[in-house]
Amino acid sequence: MHNTLTGRRDPFEPIEPDHVRLYVCGPTVYDRAHIGNARPVVVFDVLTRLLRRLYPRVTYVRNITDVDDKINARAREAGEPIDAITARTIVHFHDDMSALGALPPDEEPRATRHIQDMQRLIARLIDRGHAYEAEGHVLFSVPSMPEYGRLSRRSRDDMIAGARVEVAPYKRDPADFVLWKPSDDTLPGWDSPWGRGRPGWHIECSAMSARYLGESFDIHGGGLDLVFPHHENEIAQSVCANGPGTFARVWMHNGYLMVNGEKMSKSLGNFLTVQDLLARAPGEAVRLGLLSTHYRQPLDWTDAGLDQARRTLDRFYAALGRVADVPADEAAPVPEGVLAALCDDLNTPRALTELHALVGALNKAETPEDQSRLKGRILAAGALLGLLGQDPAAWRAGDSADDADLAARVEERIQARKAARAARDFAAADAIRDALAAEGIVLEDGPGGTTWRRA
């Protein structure tokens, strides 16, 4: 796995040989998830599936940030209680990620349920001389940690030189960041030794990772944009509270996501929510689109790319549909090439190439034995990637599968065409096929009869 901390690929060895612990930064719940939020969820879902295959026990923690000034602002604008916004957004998030085939994490801690843990951590940082109180705030003292900046490879001078915001007057050092800040009566707040207030953004991940995974754990993941300041600050808080050598061993960051070559932003109007995409394509196609590029590469999300992902699944499911009556070899292993690709820094594009080769082999396989063996392997590889779990017939029909009337009508047309063909009235047969094609229904004649799919 590539480790942001070392800047290279290192062999992965868990701290406990038979228990892998990982933490991934989850959403701030104030709005619908966009495709950029979905990328790390899907990427780390594949990583978790892989780890579960390789190790007896995996604990995967992904937090929910439900106290944040963006949420407060949203509540104020909408005139809606914070709890209502966060509760609704969490439901949407779960629905959207589930549609993308992402399994739930083992723990999904919410910041508001761990305020005590955060306060204890802050108190410890103050005791150890790494934090100080000023005007109702508690600030982390960056100069107290000489190795601050290691993850993001920047010196304090760099950070100060690049500062674009005014430095709050109560900061002893311009790089210091907030652990706790005061809340007025209109804002959510909790009593604390430093007055009624709320936590800074970074402290929750330090507190909750320690609570569920211990002071040291194996992998910490998230988007590349979190490297600075969020992850850098998490490291500062955790290491200064718990001692040198603690906290995450391996840091994994997924690359940026762009839309049609541009940064996704509300002002550009190219903000794509998962919900939008699910209206246009099956969740599995969105997932495949995200996995078609290596996780550390920049990913340019386009309609053409989404179409291509859907066509790839058409090919895979068509191959599986052809052997629908052949039972898959239940004992089939995950193909060596697929496993090797994923074990090489989660190389999902190469794993998909292997899958294409297996599908080609299945298309050529002539004996039920070979078909069973290959089908089993393809499904095992698919399960590892979180793909190909559907019934091929359901995939072919797509949304039309929900429409029993349509299915019945298409069947009726297929029978009519069959009769026309038997009578060698090809003009009539082609007219039926063309009429269905105009509705987006494609007929395919095969040895076992005629099947249909949506175009």
Place this chain on the structure above:
RNA sequence: GGCCGGAUGGCAGAGGGGUUAUGCAGCGGACUGCAAAUCCGCGUACGUCGGUUCGAGUCCGGCUCCGGCCUCCA
């Protein structure tokens, strides 16, 4: 201004000193009443200029362009 990435055939996208993926699209063929699907065949592409080397997409340096971070952000 500081820092960090990226640039591969028509498109997407791996690889990473010598054998040059894979998919889509395209072309030719097999099969088919015709299609579709499937199968077979066809592609020396690595931003640019230098350097190292017997040999460089692959290593080193300069440059150009693109994106991002330095403030909330996956």
